[in-house]
Amino acid sequence: MKKKPVLGITMGDPAGCGPELTIKALENKNIYEICNPIVVGDINMMEDAIRVVRAKDITLHKIADVKEAKFQYGVIDVYHLDLVDMSKHEYGKVSVMAGEAAFQCVKTVIELAMEKKIDVTVTNALNKEAINLAGHHYSGHTEIYAALTGTSNYSMMLAHDDLRVVHVSTHVSLREACDRVKKQRVYDVIKLAHDACKSLGIENPKVGVAGLNPHSGENGIFGTEEKNEIEPAIKMAQEEGLNVDGPVPPDTIFSKAQGGWYDIVVAMYHDQGHIPLKVVGFVYDKKAKKWASISGINVTLGLPIIRSSVDHGTAFEYAGQGHANEISLLNAIEYGVQLAINKK
Template identity: 65%
Template sequence: MYRPLLGITMGDPAGCGPEIAVKALADSRVYERCRPLLIGDVKVMSDALRIAGHPEVKINAVSSPRDGKYEFGTIDVHALDLVDMDSLVYGKVQSQAGEAAFQCVKKAIELAMSRDIDATVTNPISKEAINLAGHHYSGHTEIYAEFTRTRKYTMMLAHGDLRVVHVSTHVSLREACERVKRERVLDVIRIANKACKDLGIEKPRVGVAGLNPHAGENGMFGREEIEEIIPAIESARAEGIDAIGPVPPDTVFSKALGGWYDMVVCMYHDQGHIP
């Protein structure tokens, strides 16, 4: 069985990412399914072994994915010398931690784009820290979009048969409402439909959540559904996409879990993340 080579970012070295990575890679079942390559700082990962209580695990520093052992008991680290351990403070937002986290993500993307790894997995970053380091992104999604040169994109979250995509993510709720525009909603419906097909769903059903309570109740509680969301759904249906909605946000996810929809288009961050 082919074991895909996964590039796993260290995350913020002052946060929980390195410890999470160590605990995951201390499980032999991981190595039965993939070849994990940790992208990060050897010094940080060595200290994470101490913190997580796994002194028996060894670090193998490599400069290329080709040099990894990918054997249980050894963590292969694509070594980036990024962190001064003498000045690193665990649990504190700091510029050098943000810089290190950002560089790990950038390297993971580069390795994937050059086909040196099959996929990427990211550990947590501090958005505040990476911005403090001078990299002005609101999250992983935006970093990936820029370095993969992707113009139209959205975040997708999935658990079993519950899948959601977002019209907006890391912005204020006030700005999120302002971003509910026909063209953006239509773009996300198209992306949702294609993602379902890429996952092997031949005839996707895309449920589109409303923005307002009761999906606006025909304009009683807001007009975004009438002026922006419904026109986007109608355009999508004209393209042959089975888009349904707008569905009241308080019922759309239970319906999705019940098999009514293969994907739900959500209007803002918490609407999609909470379910």
């Protein structure tokens, strides 16, 4: 690629692990070989993150415009937003200040992308309680992006290596999630899943659709959502020439996807999709009593801009200690670059 994509990386909740993970990730020289990263956040907070991870060879470059960025390894460009009073800052604590800071970083990175000043947005974790305390009533990044870009048809995709999952619903109660399994929504998500795979360079995506009920309803014995809503949606997509299979029992579809049967799985609700992804991506070493790996990414589909994200929370219990694992952020950066290249 002649021109490397410009990435805007939010620092996330300043009380969490986002700032230190960002420094750790950008200590990798190969990141600068594939993209031009900018951190959107508070430069004072990022200075403290350098202290936390003991990154002696990293310096910060404060900018107020993307055009001012150096894009030079060893010098991290920080699009400075005056958000954090370091005299009041505490790691691992929910606060209005931290919630407001996290929200403003997301808002700014979206604006930069919508104005085409950056090619990709990459988000570190925020704390939902904190942003709500700050007066921003969203259930997560996905909903913020949808609202600020004016997007009505969207979905969350999680990925770990070749295992990909997209969701019919996410941050709602399980009772409400069942009510949201409707033909049109299932069809729309199948289309989003298909298009996402195409954007990743998969020529003829194989989409597996999970059932909602045990055994996919067993022909109506355990529930009728499959017969009344999911099967008609699959038929609609198949009639358009999409390679779609299902509804497949939820307890086997992810093993099949791992074995190469499907390029992506349409899950009916949050935990149905999240649990298998995190089982393979989050590995805890019980002997060492620490996380050996926290990998995988989160992409919001259907947006007019590219958004890729870490697939973990703020890790308040580890924040400020320098132990947090940056693999998921590296994955998110690499995925965002891939999406930008294929888009071009």
